[in-house]
Amino acid sequence: MSVGVGQSVITELRMRLFTHLQAQSVAFHGEHASGTLASRASSDVEAVRELFENGIDRIITAAVSLIYVPCVLLVLDWRLGAAALAAMAPVCWTMHAFRRRSLDVYHRRSAAAGAAAGDMSETFAGIRTVRAFGREDINERRFARLNRRHRKENRQAELEMARYVTSSRLVANTAVAGLVLWGGYRVAPGTLELGTYAGFVLYREDVSFAYPGGHEVLRGFALDIPAGQTVALIGPSGGGKSTLAGLLARFHDPTRGRVLLDGVDLRSLATAELRHGVVMVPQEGFLFSGSVAENIAMARPDATPDEIRQAAEATGAHRFISALQDGYRTEVGDRGGRFSSGQRQLIALARVFLVNPSVIVLDEATAVIDIPSERAVLNAMRTVFRKRTALVIAHRLSTVHVADRVLVLADGRVIEDCAPADLGSGRGAADPCEPPRPGVAGPPAC
Known part of the structure; x- marks a missing residue:
């Protein structure tokens, strides 16, 4: 209007x-x-x-x-x-x-x-x-x-x-x-x-959000994440996990309420300031045409070769990059097709490490990689999350253990807020918070 x-x-x-x-x-x-x-x-x-x-x-x-x-x-x-x-x-x-x-x-x-x-x-x-x-x-x-x-x-x-x-x-x-x-x-x-x-100290407006033409995914949602804390989000599909991550990365704005970073409304931040402060890593690490070094330095094209190497070393990507014939000058090919999904994700995390943001949002970063690669990515996540605030949408329970706190979302609200050690086994469930399938022993994860 x-x-x-x-x-x-x-x-x-x-x-x-x-x-x-x-x-x-x-x-x-x-x-x-x-x-x-x-x-x-x-x-x-x-x-x-x-x-x-x-x-x-x-x-x-x-x-x-x-x-x-x-x-x-x-x-x-x-x-x-x-x-x-x-x-x-x-x-x-x-x-x-x-x-x-x-x-x-x-x-x-x-x-x-x-x-x-x-x-x-x-x-x-x-x-x-x-x-x-x-x-x-x-x-x-x-x-x-x-x-x-x-x-x-x-x-x-x-x-x-x-x-x-x-x-x-x-x-x-x-x-x-x-x-x-x-x-x-x-x-x-x-x-x-x-x-x-x-x-008085914490007074705010609660957040609600609805996609155009759809029902409200979040209604009256309130969440405080202390600086430096890693929070894992789990729950059934459609529970609001990706919506919450999108709001924090400001891919969307709330229908009502505000999303605050250090007390500042994201809508009042300049785009460049926001993108430097909050970085989102999607489910599949996307690589652009160009060299490995150019992909790591995508958000910081002025980075020196030493800085690019240090970022790769911090996330464990240096090991396989240095083994390439042309090292960091190696062309990644169409969408990084010459690398495995785990290697692409390590390069994506090296990108984040180089940018050095205050807040990191990971959207199911281990969902499409195999178990051996998962260990390397989880180690890289621990390094990247150090002294930073992180929100991780977790598909596998193994991902939860890199977090300080776990939130279970269902129908756009938090139904459980606990430490990783307090979660149940959830073996056999397709989603950690879904009830077990018939014939599968074990209680729901949360």
């Missing part, structure tokens, strides 16, 4: 702007460069489109949260709730200060962009005259000056945004830290219930 409304609004806005500018006097057009007017009708209108298509839903969500969350917190504990509301004051002041400063900065940036666009438009419109009088060098110097001014104003605008993001997060996090400390101080003597305190 927001996209449809946005397109209708900007279509109408462009039409009104065109009609308005066409009705202005000749003197008006003499005072305003055509490039500046064109910039208004293009970049400024595009900013309005961006607001409608990507901003309105966030504004509505923020407005609802601004009303709903404080009310809940006030009901839980009026003193902490009042403190939370008071803590919003410096955040609001930071926003107001940014708005006041940014008006001038963004106006100058718009003017500089318009001047550069206008000069270019004017030069090419009168190119015959430019050539006739040999003004190419003069025009080039003038445009270079306008271009440098545009760069300067653009840089100032980006710096202003960076200052705002930094200062607002600092103020907000400081306020949260203060509330956490005060709440902890009140919990110790028993003047504040631990559950209420946890509500």
